[in-house]
Amino acid sequence: xxxxxxxxxxxxxxxxxxxxxxxxxxxxxxxxxxxxxxxxxxxxxxxxxxxxxxxxxxxxxxxxxxxxxxxxxxxxxxxxxxxxxxxxxxxxxxxxxxxxxxxxxxxxxxxxxxxxxxxxxxxxxxxxxxxxxxxxxxxxxxxxxxxxxxxxxxxxxxxxxxxxxxxxxxxxxxxxxxxxxxxxxxxxxxxxxxxxxxxxxxxxxxxxxxxxxxxxxxxxxxxxxxxxxxxxxxxxxxxxxxxxxxxxxxxxxxxxxxxxxxxxxxxxxxxxxxxxxxxxxxxxxxxxxxxxxxxxxxxxxxxxxxxxxxxxxxxxxxxxxx
Amino acid sequence: xxxxxxxxxxxxxxxxxxxxxxxxxxxxxxxxxxxxxxxxxxxxxxxxxxxxxxxxxxxxxxxxxxxxxxxxxxxxxxxxxxxxxxxxxxxxxxxxxxxxxxxxxxxxxxxxxxxxxxxxxxxxxxxxxxxxxxxxxxxxxxxxxxxxxxxxxxxxxxxxxxxxxxxxxxxxxxxxxxxxxxxxxxxxxxxxxxxxxxxxxxxxxxxxxxxxxxxxxxxxxxxxxxxxxxxxxxxxxxxxxxxxxxxxxxxxxxxxxxxxxxxxxxxxxxxxxxxxxxxxxxxxxxxxxx
Numbered sequence: 001x002x003x004x005x006x007x008x009x010x011x012x013x014x015x016x017x018x019x020x021x022x023x024x025x026x027x028x029x030x031x032x033x034x035x036x037x038x039x040x041x042x043x044x045x046x047x048x049x050x051x052x053x054x055x056x057x058x059x060x061x062x063x064x065x066x067x068x069x070x071x072x073x074x075x076x077x078x079x080x081x082x083x084x085x086x087x088x089x090x091x092x093x094x095x096x097x098x099x100x101x102x103x104x105x106x107x108x109x110x111x112x113x114x115x116x117x118x119x120x121x122x123x124x125x126x127x128x129x130x131x132x133x134x135x136x137x138x139x140x141x142x143x144x145x146x147x148x149x150x151x152x153x154x155x156x157x158x159x160x161x162x163x164x165x166x167x168x169x170x171x172x173x174x175x176x177x178x179x180x181x182x183x184x185x186x187x188x189x190x191x192x193x194x195x196x197x198x199x200x201x202x203x204x205x206x207x208x209x210x211x212x213x214x215x216x217x218x219x220x221x222x223x224x225x226x227x228x229x230x231x232x233x234x235x236x237x238x239x240x241x242x243x244x245x246x247x248x249x250x251x252x253x254x255x256x257x258x259x260x261x262x263x264x265x266x267x268x269x270x271x272x273x274x275x276x277x278x279x280x281x282x283x284x285x286x287x288x289x290x291x292x293x294x295x296x297x298x299x300x301x302x303x304x305x306x307x308x309x310x311x312x313x314x315x316x317x318x319x320x321x322x
Numbered sequence: 323x324x325x326x327x328x329x330x331x332x333x334x335x336x337x338x339x340x341x342x343x344x345x346x347x348x349x350x351x352x353x354x355x356x357x358x359x360x361x362x363x364x365x366x367x368x369x370x371x372x373x374x375x376x377x378x379x380x381x382x383x384x385x386x387x388x389x390x391x392x393x394x395x396x397x398x399x400x401x402x403x404x405x406x407x408x409x410x411x412x413x414x415x416x417x418x419x420x421x422x423x424x425x426x427x428x429x430x431x432x433x434x435x436x437x438x439x440x441x442x443x444x445x446x447x448x449x450x451x452x453x454x455x456x457x458x459x460x461x462x463x464x465x466x467x468x469x470x471x472x473x474x475x476x477x478x479x480x481x482x483x484x485x486x487x488x489x490x491x492x493x494x495x496x497x498x499x500x501x502x503x504x505x506x507x508x509x510x511x512x513x514x515x516x517x518x519x520x521x522x523x524x525x526x527x528x529x530x531x532x533x534x535x536x537x538x539x540x541x542x543x544x545x546x547x548x549x550x551x552x553x554x555x556x557x558x559x560x561x562x563x564x565x566x567x568x569x570x571x572x573x574x575x576x577x578x579x580x581x582x583x584x585x586x587x588x589x590x591x592x593x594x595x596x597x598x599x600x601x602x603x604x605x606x607x608x609x610x611x612x
Contacts, residue, residue, distance in 0.1 A: 163536075165556030165564050170574060173584050174555040176540035179509060183541050186510035202493075202502060203536045203555070210506050224493045224502040224533075234415035234495065248498045249411055258410070260499050310510040311471060313503035314464030315410045 003274065006062050012051065012270075015044045048270045055219070057251050058242035061227060063219040064198045068273035070280075072099055072114030072157040075197070078280035079287070080105055080112060086143060088135075092172065095136030097128045097160070098208070100143045105155070105287065111147035113140045113208055114157030114197075130199075131164035134177035137207050141181050144188055153191040153291060156208045161226060163204030178207040185210035186310060187303060191294040193287060195265070196220045196252075197272075212306050213290040215263040216252035217283070219271050222261070223250040260313070263290075355379055357550075371591050380548045380591055382528060384430065385437040385454035388487050392450055392595055393441035401438040401449065401476050402469030411498050419496040422458060430456040434465035435490070438473035443485075444599040446608065449477040453489040453527075453534075460490035462533050463497040467504030470538075474511040483521040483602050484512075488539050492532020505537035512541055521605040523598060526553050526576070526585065544601050545585045547576040548594075553585075 005013035019040050026033050055063070063069070076083045080103035088094040100113040115132065118124035140156075147154045163174055185192060185208075192211035200209065200222030216222060225233075230248060231240035249255065252264045265286040268275035294302060351364050357379035367374070371391060372381040383391070389398075413419040427433055435457040440449045451473045453460040470486070477484040493501040515522055524542025526535075528551035536555050539545075547553060554574035562569060572578050579585045589597045603610055 163555065165560045167561060167565055167567075167569065167573070170554050170556065170561065171582050173540070173582070175535040175553075176584060178536040178555070179505075179538060179540050182506050182509040182537055183513060186506070187513045203505060203533055206502055206505055207536075210510075222499060224497075224499055225495055230495055247411065247413055247415075248495070250499070255499060258500070260503060307510060307513075310503075310507050313507045314467050314500055315408050315497075316405045316464045316468050317408050318404045319406055320404055 004067055006059070006066065008055075008059050008062070009051065012044060012047055015040060015047060019044065045269070052270060056242065056246065057221075057249075057254075058227060058245040060219050060251050061199070061221045061245055063271045064221045066271060066273050067119070069159075069198055070272050070276055071159060072112075072116050072197070074276065075114075075157060075280060075283060076103060076112060078276060079284045080110070081107075083112070086146075087139070089138035089142060091138060092135045095128075095133050095139055096126055097130050097132040097164070098136035098140055100140060102152070105291070108291075109150075109152050111143055111152050111154045112157070113143055113154065115160040115205075115208070117159060117198075128164060130160045131162060132160065132204060132207075133164050133166070133169045134172040134174050137163075137177040137181050140208050141177075141184055144181075144184060144192075148188055148190050151190055153193065153294075154188070154211075155193045155287060156195070156211065158194065158196045158200050158205045158209050158222075159198035159220075160201045160204045161199055162201035163207065178203050181207040182210055186307065189299050189303060191291070191297075191302060192306075193290045193294065195283065195287070196222050196261075201226060210306075210310070212294045212302060212309075213263070214261045215265055215286055215290065216255065216261050217265050217272060217279075218252055218267040220252060221245075221250040222252075222255060223248055356381075373591050378549065378590070380528065380550060382455055382489060383591070384456055385432065385452040388452040389437060389439050389441075389450055391591070392443055392452075392485070392487075392598060393439060393448075394443065394445065396442075398439055398441040401440055402436075402472040403433070405465050405468045405472070406433055407463060407465045409496075410500060411496070413496040413498075422496070426457045430454055432457050434463070434469070435460045435494075436466040436469045438469050440473075440476055440480075440482075443595060443602060446599055446602050446606075447480070447482040448602065449473045449482060449484050451484070451486045453487060455489040455529075458494060458496075459492075460488075460534070461492065461494035461501070462490060462504050462508075462537075463494035463501045464504065466494075467507045470504075470508045471511045474515055477520060478514050478518050481518070481520065483523065483606070484515055485523045485525065485598065485602075486538065486542075487525040487527060488530040488534050489527045490530060490532070490534040492534060502533065505533050509537045509541060512538055521602060523601060525589075525594070525598075527551050529553065531555070531557060540584065543605065544587075546587050546589045546594075546597070547579065547585050548591055549576055549588050551576045553579055 083103040085101040099116045115130045117130035118127040194209045194211035194214045196216040227241040227245035228238045230244035232238045255261045268278040272279040355374040358377035360376040409419045432454045438451045524545045526547040530553045
């Protein structure tokens with residue numbers, strides 16, 4: 001697969017292009033240029049390291065949305081075995097923007113639920129760009145209840161620009177569907193491990209992101225509103241998105257310092273899309289640790305700890321009223 | 323704003339019928355109903371709970387006036403007033419967040435967008451939380467979440483129902499992800515109320531949108547709405563831009579939601595107290611309130 005380069009990665013793209021040309025030339029050339037190629041490859045690595053060492057929040061949100069970024073189904077392939085997809089909300093339809101089902105994680109049955117985006121135009125439309133409708137959240141809810149019934153841990157993967165803002169979604173109760181999930185996830189009697197793998201877009205993300213362990217991939221984002229949305233409201237211009245990204249604190253690093261997430265899962269050099277197997281390995285390790293951590297708790301302790309964690313969200317000060 | 327105004331305690335700045343200075347109503351003696359365009363004497367409108375006496379259009383009502391409408395005069399006790407906002411993100415767009423907070427306090431007399439009060443509805447003990455829309459659009463931040471939770475806790479501890487009257491544009495951007503997390507926090511608190519078999523009545527007023535709509539607002543055991551209120555997840559403009567078509571007449575209004583099965587009933591503000599007392603008594607198997 002040929003890597004797609006983002007705007008800020010142009011110097012890397014040029015270098016990669018050069019390497020590619022040389023490789024092509026080497027095949028029918030009498031002169032050995034492998035040394036030159038090796039030198040350039042090393043340079044490319046150094047350059048990538050430099051660029052990625054100082055990504056701005058806005059650049060990170062581009063990486064989080066990278067068209068080649070691994071999605072939920074990719075991780076299901078690489079981290080889990082024996083995935084049995086379960087469909088539908090039993091009331092209206094099957095929403096393709098959320099996938100879910102039973103799978104094995106190191107042999108242990110788990111319930112996997114995640115947003116799913118598409119790669120090409122056709123698939124993007126089929127997945128509604130990863131923006132669920134109420135039936136998607138209700139499917140997720142049904143699967144969580146099913147997991148609870150059989151004492152199977154839940155693992156969710158978050159990657160959505162947000163819940164779908166459409167007429168039909170409103171008619172079928174988008175708000176209620178999201179709110180209901182928040183409520184049920186707060187008291188679900190099995191462990192919930194949440195991983196933000198790409199875009200954590202507002203309420204549409206949170207609706208499957210209440211859990212006992214909440215972790216983020218290094219270049220994923222999580223925010224109350226998209227940087228563009230924030231900019232268009234506050235500055236009346238979507239061009240200020242990079243400033244909005246900066247100020248809202250949407251990166252894993254920032255959110256970790258706020259105590260809003262537990263852990264950052266490292267990504268391979270240049271982002272998850274550069275090396276699927278390496279990313280999958282890191283994720284698997286993180287999920288393993290998380291499962292071990294929450295597995296030690298009794299059901300009562302689990303739910304109580306989750307509740308206390310939810311109650312602790314927020315920053316306020318106290319002062320006697322005047 | 324002169325230095326003198328800054329010195330005045332906020333309570334004095336509220337006018338008599340409890341309508342905040344910067345309400346949706348124009349200032350002055352006369353106002354025009356945004357619905358039927360009738361010219362109304364401001365006192366008449368105030369005496370009629372901000373409902374147009376001509377056409378019944380429900381104008382917005384501030385938090386304290388709402389509480390006055392629902393709770394008996396005696397035995398009130400405010401909860402969570404000591405919880406105040408902080409600017410964790412050092413948020414600044416065209417203005418700094420603390421400046422916006424200060425302005426909102428000057429305009430409304432409140433310290434944040436939610437007022438929680440323990441009291442009684444027709445002698446039935448209850449905790450009521452009322453949104454102050456005039457305070458940064460009733461946006462939900464850390465303070466709102468904490469006050470809401472303390473209100474629910476008080477209800478659980480004392481074995482009384484919890485009632486919330488929403489009026490909000492959604493989450494407060496100036497608090498970033500902290501505000502998103504208030505959706506989870508407020509909703510989670512209600513699981514404890516439910517476990518204690520205590521009713522949660524959710525009253526939706528104009529507008530109830532975004533993060534408030536998509537968290538506890540529809541989790542009520544009974545969900546009521548005022549007539550003609552705008553209620554929904556995404557704002558009408560956002561939806562129009564996404565689907566690129568004109569929205570149907572009355573879309574996202576209370577009547578539309580009732581039709582779609584999203585709410586239990588529409589209640590006129592002037593009957594709200596009676597209706598609430600009725601429902602609370604029924605759910606708690608108490609004799610009908612006088």
